Amino acid sequence: MPIAVTALSSSELEQYQIQNLGQLEALVPNLNLHVGDAANAVVYIRGVGQLDSISFNDPGVGIYLDDVYLGRAQGAFLDVVDPQQIEVLRGPQGTLYGRNTIGGAVKFTSARPSDSPEGYLSLMAGNFNQRGVKASLTGPLVEDQLAGRFAIAKNSRDGFSFNQHTGQHDYDKDSLTWRGSLLYTPTDDFSAYLVLDGSNQNPDFSRTPHRETPIYSLPTGDFLPVGDDPFVVNANFNDREELRTKGAALTLDYQWQQSTFKSISAYREMTYRTHLDLDGTPDASFGIYSYEDQDQLSQELQWLYRSERLSLVSGLFYFKENSWSLGGAIAPDFFVPLGDGIFFPFPVISAGLRDQTNTSHAIYSNLTMQLSEQLSMTLGARWTSEKKQVSNRGEEFAGTGIDTPQGMKAVFGSGIGHSLTGYDASQRWNDFSPRAVLNYQYSSQTMLYSSISKGFKSGGFNGRLTSFAQPYDPETLWSYEVGVKSLLLSQQLRLNSALFFNDYKNFQLSRFSIDQDTGAFLSLFENAGKASTYGAELELQALLSDSLTLNMNLGYLAGGYDELLGDFEQEVSDERELVNAPRWNGRLGLDYWFDLGSHGSLSLNAGVSIKSKTYLTVSSSEVLAQPGFALYDLYLSWQSLDEQWQLNLFGKNLTDKRYRQHGFDLSASPGVQLGYYGDPRTFGVQLTYRYF
Numbered sequence: 001m002p003i004a005v006t007a008l009s010s011s012e013l014e015q016y017q018i019q020n021l022g023q024l025e026a027l028v029p030n031l032n033l034h035v036g037d038a039a040n041a042v043v044y045i046r047g048v049g050q051l052d053s054i055s056f057n058d059p060g061v062g063i064y065l066d067d068v069y070l071g072r073a074q075g076a077f078l079d080v081v082d083p084q085q086i087e088v089l090r091g092p093q094g095t096l097y098g099r100n101t102i103g104g105a106v107k108f109t110s111a112r113p114s115d116s117p118e119g120y121l122s123l124m125a126g127n128f129n130q131r132g133v134k135a136s137l138t139g140p141l142v143e144d145q146l147a148g149r150f151a152i153a154k155n156s157r158d159g160f161s162f163n164q165h166t167g168q169h170d171y172d173k174d175s176l177t178w179r180g181s182l183l184y185t186p187t188d189d190f191s192a193y194l195v196l197d198g199s200n201q202n203p204d205f206s207r208t209p210h211r212e213t214p215i216y217s218l219p220t221g222d223f224l225p226v227g228d229d230p231f232v233v234n235a236n237f238n239d240r241e242e243l244r245t246k247g248a249a250l251t252l253d254y255q256w257q258q259s260t261f262k263s264i265s266a267y268r269e270m271t272y273r274t275h276l277d278l279d280g281t282p283d284a285s286f287g288i289y290s291y292e293d294q295d296q297l298s299q300e301l302q303w304l305y306r307s308e309r310l311s312l313v314s315g316l317f318y319f320k321e322n323s324w325s326l327g328g329a330i331a332p333d334f335f336v337p338l339g340d341g342i343f344f345p346f347p348v349i350s351a352g353l354r355d356q357t358n359t360s361h362a363i364y365s366n367l368t369m370q371l372s373e374q375l376s377m378t379l380g381a382r383w384t385s386e387k388k389q390v391s392n393r394g395e396e397f398a399g400t401g402i403d404t405p406q407g408m409k410a411v412f413g414s415g416i417g418h419s420l421t422g423y424d425a426s427q428r429w430n431d432f433s434p435r436a437v438l439n440y441q442y443s444s445q446t447m448l449y450s451s452i453s454k455g456f457k458s459g460g461f462n463g464r465l466t467s468f469a470q471p472y473d474p475e476t477l478w479s480y481e482v483g484v485k486s487l488l489l490s491q492q493l494r495l496n497s498a499l500f501f502n503d504y505k506n507f508q509l510s511r512f513s514i515d516q517d518t519g520a521f522l523s524l525f526e527n528a529g530k531a532s533t534y535g536a537e538l539e540l541q542a543l544l545s546d547s548l549t550l551n552m553n554l555g556y557l558a559g560g561y562d563e564l565l566g567d568f569e570q571e572v573s574d575e576r577e578l579v580n581a582p583r584w585n586g587r588l589g590l591d592y593w594f595d596l597g598s599h600g601s602l603s604l605n606a607g608v609s610i611k612s613k614t615y616l617t618v619s620s621s622e623v624l625a626q627p628g629f630a631l632y633d634l635y636l637s638w639q640s641l642d643e644q645w646q647l648n649l650f651g652k653n654l655t656d657k658r659y660r661q662h663g664f665d666l667s668a669s670p671g672v673q674l675g676y677y678g679d680p681r682t683f684g685v686q687l688t689y690r691y692f
Contacts, residue, residue, distance in 0.1 A: 002378070002437050002439040002447070002449035002451065002483070003089060003090075003091065003449075003451070004089070004090040004091060004481065004483060004496075004498045004500075004537060005087055005088065005089045005090070006027065006028045006029075006087070006088045006090075006539065006553075007085055007086075007087045008024070008027065008085060008086050008087075009084075009085050010083050010084055010085060010111065013080055013083055013085075013086065014648070015603075015605060015635060015637065016605075016633075016635065017635065017648065017650045017652070017686070018080050018086075019079065019080055019132075019155070020035075020077060020078065020079050020080060021033055021041060021063070021076075021077055021078050021080070021086075021106065021108075022034045022035055022077065023080075023652075024086065024088065024106075025609075026585075026586075026587045026607075026609035026631070026633075027553065027587060028088045028090075028553065029537040029538065029539065029553045029554055029555030029585065029586060030045060030046045030047075030090065030535060030537055030555035030556075030557055030585065031043075031044070031045055031088060031090075031555075031585075032044040032045075032049070032580040032581075032582070032585075032614070033106070034661040034662060034678065035077045035207075035662075036051075036053050036073070036662055036676075037053055037207065037209070037276060037662060037664065037676060038053040038054075038074065038272075038274055038276065038290055039074055039075075039077065039201070039241065039243050039272065039274065040053040040072075040073035040074050040076070040077065041059075041063060041073050041076040041077040041078075042073070042580070042662065043059065043060070043061040043063065043103075043106065044060070044061065044103070044579070044580035044581065045061050045088070045090050045091075045103045045104035046090060046091070046103065046104070046500065046502060046533065046535060046557060046581075047502070047531075047533050047557055047559075047578045047579075047580070047581035048060050048061070048102060048103030048104070048455075048477065048502070048504065049061050049103055049579075049580060050073070050508075051510055051579055051580070051618070052510040052525065053073060053074070053290075054290070054325070054327070054463050054464060055072050055073070055074065055292055055294060055323050055325060055356070055463070056323075056354070056356060056390070056460055056461065056462065056463025056464075056525075057460050057463075057472075057508060057525065058071075058358075058457055058458060058460075059072075059073055059076070059101070060101070060102055060103040060457060060475075061101060061103040061104050061105065061106065062093065062098065062099060062101035062104075062105045062106070063076040063078070063105070063106045063108070064098060064105060064106070064107040064108065065078065065108050065110075065197070065247070066108070066109060066110055066195050066249055066251075067097065067098070067107075067109075067249070067251065067264050067300075068247065068249050068264070068266040068268065068298060069098045069099040069298060069319065070268070071268075071294065071296045071319070071321045071358070072270055072292075072294050072321075072323070074243065074270060074272045074292060074294075075199075075243060075245040075270040075272070075294075078108055079153060079155065079175060079177050079199070080108075081110075081134065081151055081152075081153040081177045081179065082110055082111050082134070082136045082149075082151035082153075082179060083108065083109065083110060083111065084109045084110060084111045084112065085109050086106065086107065086108050086109070087105075087106070087107040087109075088104065088105075088106050088107075089104050089105045089106075089107070090104045090498075090500075090537070091103075091104055091451075091453060091455075091479045091481060091500065092104075092433070092435075092453045092454060092455025092456075092477060092479050093105045093455075094362075094364060094382040094384070094433050094435075094455070094456070095313075095364050095365065095366040095380030095381060095382050095433070095435045095453075096313055096364070096366050096380075097300070097302070097313075097315065098300065098317065099298075099317060099319055099360060099362070100360075100362065100382060100384050100431075100433060100455070100456050100457070101455070101457070102455035102456060102457040102475055102476075102477050103455070103477075110151070110179055110181070110195065110197075111136070111138075111149065111151070112149065112181065112183060112193070113138050113139075113147035113148050113149040113181055113182065113183040114138045114139065114147060114149070115139075115140050115144070115147055116139065116140075116692070117138070117139035117140070117691070117692070118137075118138055118139065118690070118691060118692035119135070119136055119137035119138060119139075119690070119691045119692075120134075120135065120136055120688055120689060120690040120691065121133075121134075121135045121688070121689050122134040122135070122686060122687070122688040122689075123686070123687050123688075124155075124684055124685070124686040124687075125684055125685055126157070126682060126683055126684020126685070127681075127682060127683055127684065128157045128158045128159075128160065128682065129156075129157055129158045130155075130156070130157040130158075130682070130684055131155070131156050131157070132153065132154065132155040132156070132686075133153070133154050134151070134152070134153040135151065135152055135153075136149065136150070136151040136152075137149070137150055137151075138150075141182075144185075145184065145185060145186055146182065146183070146184050146185075147182070147183045147185075148180070148181065148182050148183075149179075149180070149181045149183075150178070150179070150180045150181075151178065151179045151180075152176075152177070152178040152179075153175075153176070153177045153178075154175070154176050155173060155174075155175050156172075156173055156174045156175070157172060157173045158172050159171045159172040159203075159204075159205060160231055160677075160679065160680055161208065161210075161230075161231045161232065161233050162231065162232050162233070163205070163208065163233050163234065163235055163238065164232060164233070164234040165234050165235055165236050165282045166205075166235075166236075166238075168204065168205065169205070170205050170206075170207070170208045170233055170235070170238060171203070171205060171206070171207040171208065172203045172204055172205060173201075173203055174201065174202050174203045174204070175199065175200065175201045175202075176199065176200045177197075177198070177199040177200075178197065178198055178199075179195065179196070179197040179198075180195070180196045180197075181193065181194060181195045181196070182194045188255075189254060189255045189256065190252075190253065190254050190255075191251075191252075191253045192250065192251070192252050192253075193250070193251040193252075193253070194248070194249070194250050194251075195247075195248070195249045195250075195251075196246075196247070196248050197245075197246065197247050197248075198244075198245060198246040198247070199243070199244065199245045199246075200243075200244050201241070201242070201243040201244070202241070202242050202243075203241050204239075204241075205238045205239065205241060206238045206239075206240065206241040206274050206275055206276055206277075207238075207241075207276075207676065208233040208235040208238045208276075208277050208280065209233075209278070209280055209662075209663075209664065209674035209675055209676050210227070210230040210231075210232075210233060210280065210674065210675050210676075210677060211224075211226055211227070211279075211280035211281070211672055211673075211674060212226060212623050212624060212663075212672075212673045212674065212675045213226060213623060213667070213671075213672055213673045214226055214672075215279060215280070215281060215285070215670065215671055215672040216335065216337070216343050216670070216671060217281060217283050217285070217333075218283065218285065218333045218334075218335050218343065218345055219283055219333060224281055230658050230660075230675065230677045231658075231677065231680060233280060234280065234281060234282055235277035235279075235280055235281065235282070236277060236281075236282045236283070236284065236287075237275050237276070237277040237284070237287030237288075237330065238275060238276070238277045239275055240273055240274055240275040240289075241273070241274050241275075242271070242272065242273040242274070243270075243271070243272050243273075244270070244271045244272075245268065245269065245270045245271075246268070246269050247266065247267065247268035247269070248266065248267050248268075249264065249265070249266040250263075250264075250265045250266070251263070251264050251265075258305055258306055258307055259303060259304065259305045260302075260303075260304040260305075261301075261302070261303055261304075262300075262301070262302040262303075262304065263299075263300070263301055263302075264298070264299070264300040264302075265298075265299050265300075266296075266297070266298045266299075267295070267296070267297050267298075268295065268296050269293075269294070269295045270292070270293070270294040270295075271292070271293050271294075272290070272291070272292040272293075273290075273291050273292075274289065274290050274291075275287065275288075275289050276288045276289070276290070278664060278666065278674065279331075279670060279672060280672065280674055283333045284330065284331055284332050284333045285331055285333045285334055285335070285670055286329065286331050286334060286666070286670050286672075287329065287330040287331055288327070288328075288329055288330075289326075289327060289328065289329075289330060289405045290325065290326075290327040291325065291326040291327065291405060291409075292323065292324070292325045292327075293323070293324045293325075294321065294322065294323045294324075295321070295322050296319065296320065296321040296322075297319070297320050297321075298317070298318065298319045298320075299317075299318045300315055300316070300317050300318075301315055301316045302314070302315040303315070308370075309369065309370040310367070310368070310369055310370070311367075311368045312365070312366070312367050312368075313365070313366040314363075314364065314365035314366070315363070315364055315365075316362070316363055317360070317361070317362040317363075317364070318359075318360070318361055318362075319358075319359065319360040320357070320358070320359045320360075321357070321358040321359075322355075322356075322357050323354075323355075323356045323357075323358070324354070324355050324356075325352075325353075325354045325356075325463070326351060326352070326353055326354075326405060326408075326409055327351075327352050327354075328349075328350040328351040328352050328394075328405075328408070329348045329349070329350050330349055330403060330404075330405075331347065331348040331349070332347040332348075332349065332398070332403070333345075333347070334346050334347060334348045334670060335670065336669070337669070337671060347398045347399075348396070348398060349396065349397040349398040349400075349402070349403050349408075350394065350395070350396050350397065350398075351394070351395050351397065351405070351408040351409070351412055351417075352392065352393070352394045352463075352464070352466050353392075353393045353394075353395075353409075353412055353413075354390065354391070354392045354393075354463050355390070355391045356388065356389065356390040356391075356463070357388070357389045357390075358386070358387070358388050359386065359387045360384065360385070360386045360387075360458075361384070361385045361386075362382055362383065362384040362385070363382070363383050364380070364381065364382040364383075365380060365381060365382075366378060366379075366380035366435070367379050367380070368437075368439075373441075374440055374441045374442070375438070375439070375440050375441075376438075376439045376441075377436075377437065377438055377439070378435070378436065378437035378438075378439065378451075379434075379435070379436055380434065380435035380436070380437075380453075381432065381433065381434045381435065382431075382432070382433045383430070383431070383432050383433075384430065384431045384432075384433065384456060384458075385428065385429070385430045385431075386428065386429050386431075386458040387426065387427070387428040387429075388426065388427060388458070388459075388460050388461065389425075389426040390424070390425055390426070390460075390461050390463070390469075391422075391423075391424045392422055392423055392424075392425075392461070392463065392465075392466050392469075393412070393413065393420070393421070393422035393466060394419075394420070394421040394422060394466025394467065395408070395412055395413065395417040395418070395419065395420045395421075396417055396418050396419040397416075397417045397418075399418075400416055400417060400418075402416065402417075421466045421467040422466055423466070423467075423468060423469045425461050425469040425471070427459065427460075427461075427471060429458045429459055429473075429474050431456040431458075431474065431476075433453070433454040433455065433456050434453070434454055435451065435452070435453035435454070436451065436452050436453075437449060437450070437451040438450050438451075445486055445487040445488065445491070446484065446485070446486040446487075446488075447484070447485045447486070448482075448483070448484050449481075449482070449483050449484075449485075450481065450482045450483075451479075451480075451481045451482075452478070452479070452480050452481075453478075453479050453481075454476065454477070454478055454479075455475075455476065455477040455478075455479065456474060456475070456476055456477075457474060457475040457508070458474050459471060459472050459473045459474045459508075460472060462523075462524065462525040462526070463525075464523040464525065465523070470524070470525070470526065472508055472525060472526050472527050473506050473527050474506060475504070475505070475506045475507065475508050475527075476504075476505050476506060477502055477503065477504045477505070478502070478503040479500060479501070479502050479503075480500065480501045480502075480503075481498055481499065481500040481501075482498070482499050482500075483496070483497060483498035483499070484496070484497050484498075492542065492543045493540070493541070493542045493543070494539075494540070494541040494542075495538075495539070495540050496537075496538070496539040496540075497536070497537060497538045497539070498536065498537045499534075499535075499536050500534065500535055500536075500537075501532070501533070501534040502531075502532065502533045502534070502559075503532055504530065504531040504532070504533065505530050506527045506530075507527060507528055507529045507530065507531060507561075507564075508525065508526070508527060509525070509526065509527075509528040509529070509618050510523070510524070510525045510618065511524050511525075511528075511566075511618045511619065522668075528564055528565045528566075528618075529561050529562070529563045529564035529565065529573065530561070530562040530563045530564075531559065531560060531561050531562055531578065532559045532560075532562055533557060533558065533559035533560070533578070533581070534557075534558055534559050535555065535556045535557040535558060535559075536555075536556045537553075537554070537555050537556075538552070538553065538554045538555075538586075539552070539553045540552045540553070547592055547593045547594070547595075548590065548591070548592050548593075549590070549591040549592075549593075550588075550589075550590055550591075551587075551588075551589045551590075551591065551607075552586065552587065552588045552589070553586050553587055554584070554585075554586035555584065555585045555586055556583065556584060557581050557582065557583060557584075557585075558583060559578075560573070560576075560577060560578055561573035561576055561578070564576050575620065576618070576619075576620045577615040577620045577625075578615065579615055579616065579617065579618060580614060580615075580616070581614070581615070582611050582612045582613060582614040582628075583612045583613070584610065584611070584612040584628075585609075585610065585611045585612070586609065586610055587607055587608065587609040587610070588607060588608055589605055589606065589607030589608075590605070590606055590607070591603060591604070591605045592604045592605075596638075597641075598641055599640075599641070600638060600639050600640040600641045600645075601638070601639050601641075602636070602637070602638050602639075603635075603636075603637045603639075604634075604635070604636050604637075605634070605635040605636075605637075606632075606633070606634050606635075607632070607633050607634075608630050608631070608632050608633075609630065609631050609633070610628070610629070610630045610631075611626075611628060611629060612628040613625060613626065613627050613628050614626045616660060616661070616662060616663035616675075617663050617664070617665040618665075619665040619667075621663065621665045621667070621673055623665075623673045624660060624663035624664075624665060624673055624674075624675055626659055626660040626661075629657055629659050630657070631652070631653050631655075631657055631659075632653070632654040632655055633650070633651060633652045633653070633654065634650070634651045634654060635648065635649070635650050635651075636648070636649040636650075637649075643690065644689060644690050644691070644692075645687075645688070645689055645690075646687075646688040646690070647685070647686070647687050647688075648685065648686040648687075648688070649683075649684075649685050650683060650684060650685075650686070651681070651682070651683040652679065652681070652682050652683070653678075653679060653680060653681045653682065654681060654683075655681070656680055656681035658677060658680070659677065659678050660675040660676065660677055660678070661676055661677065661678045662675075662676035663675050663676065
């Protein structure tokens with residue numbers, strides 16, 4: 001395939017103990033993927049993504065579950081349960097399937113039902129009191145016509161951080177995920193595939209960031225210092241974190257001569273509730289709550305055609321999403337800095353109520369023509385029309401005696417609160433996104449390609465502001481790429497490489513500021529700049545001997561902002577760095593396999609992943625920037641001769657490195673910078689029994 005893609009099979013995902021999407025990061029060049037501040041998936045590919053966790057804007061990288069696009073960042077940080085494979089596609093997507101995405105796509109494909117009975121049961125235990133169980137069962141329900149599959153996973157662990165205020169562990173895990181599927185094949189030409197899935201995450205506490213700078217405390221009248229240990233926090237507003245998802249997808253597939261007709265119909269729901277302590281103190285200075293409900297309906301129709309010299313993928317796509325949210329601050333100890341060490345008490349108890357509907361219509365086509373025995377050309381295009389309608393209201397409740405989200409929701413708009421604001425707005429955006437590829441089969445083992453493609457992400461309205469509609473325009477990106485995919489040295493060496501250049505315009509950026517006239521806290525979301533990036537990617541797998549394999553990936557990313565407007569419309573491109581865009585990232589690993597004869601086999605994998613300095617905020621805060629670091633991991637796996645029993649031992653971040661993954665620069669107001677840290681050292685054991 002003439003595209004930069006990394007595909008990981010179920011056995012590879014098990015080998016590296018990939019338990020969630022974030023753990024893919026080290027295995028894919030130029031991928032940055034982690035959980036954000038509000039259970040949201042923060043995904044950047046080649047420096048393109050989206051940092052904000054609130055649902056008024058679209059993700060920069062699309063995440064798909066069984067060919068169904070997930071419209072919100074919440075609920076998209078998937079646990080890896082019963083997978084068939086996961087693919088990471090780099091660069092704009094839109095001419096082959098699904099919704100348009102400007103930065104790339106992460107596609108999770110679950111294991112399909114089988115005609116032969118089989119299943120597995122897996123038990124896991126690890127440090128931080130980690131406990132997990134996974135099970136799957138599949139087989140025929142009606143011989144040669146109907147097969148079913150069911151998978152379930154339960155995972156829990158204590159929190160990585162200790163909260164001095166509550167005496168409890170912060171950021172714990174308690175999740176239940178399930179998936180059931182039916183595959184109906186009454187004839188060789190027709191199949192119907194139904195997938196139902198759900199998840200429930202209900203830990204005791206949300207994730208509290210570590211304060212990286214001192215903050216003023218209104219109750220004590222002094223500054224609170226920074227603690228030395230990033231896994232020791234001191235917070236009072238982290239007592240709620242609930243995330244529930246469920247969905248259904250039906251895929252109909254009919255083959256007629258050289259054509260395949262496919263229909264993908266899907267419906268999904270998501271519910272999220274969280275309390276976030278964004279002052280990182282026992283004070284009630286900046287407690288943020290976010291309650292969100294979302295549902296989405298999508299329909300895709302595809303026609304696939306293949307002849308000796310032509311192949312065609314074309315489709316129609318429809319997507320409609322309804323999103324309701326209630327969010328705001330519970331901050332009776334909030335304050336405004338007046339300068340000269342003077343802080344003015346300014347209690348904030350607020351609620352913002354937002355209803356938003358997003359619709360997307362698209363038609364796409366991708367035609368590949370064989371020009372000669374070695375040369376082929378692909379021409380693709382997508383036309384997209386997207387509309388967003390939003391109704392946004394805000395109200396203040398300080399001084400009313402109402403200080404809970406439930407209480408504010410119950411009386412919102414009744415006149416009990418004050419300073420009611422709001423607006424209604426809607427807008428539509430249309431886009432034409434072409435793609436062209438030249439593919440040259442140099443030999444049976446080597447392919448060269450070059451491509452140019454356009455990516456598009458629609459505009460919208462800043463959902464954090466309620467006093468007026470702050471619109472932002474769509475983003476566009478032109479991507480230029482050349483690459484080589486090869487099998488060399490009698491297929492002992494697999495080598496894939498790519499060079500790319502991105503011309504990125506109308507950057508949609510979220511940032512925090514302060515009103516220069518009133519001193520009020522401002523949360524802005526706007527088109528603030530242009531950027532040019534370029535880079536290279538290398539993926540290598542070498543069989544060094546019958547027992548030893550070398551695996552390596554390496555990503556290089558350079559460039560930066562060409563234009564960037566900061567506070568008060570000041571040009572600051574020379575002072576800012578791209579977010580989640582390290583210059584270097586990659587992993588080097590060795591796999592060694594031992595034949596134990598009648599006792600089975602043993603495999604050992606050791607690896608080191610690296611990432612150079614990474615800026616985590618739009619402000620390019622040096623306080624929050626993460627210096628370059630390396631993580632070491634080790635995996636040991638024993639498998640019985642009949643392949644029914646498997647025992648895995650694993651250790652990740654073996655040196656217990658402290659490193660920031662995410663950050664908030666709130667230095668403008670209330671005057672603090674906050675860091676979210678990656679997982680500390682984790683280790684454990686997993687025992688699996690397979691039935692077949």
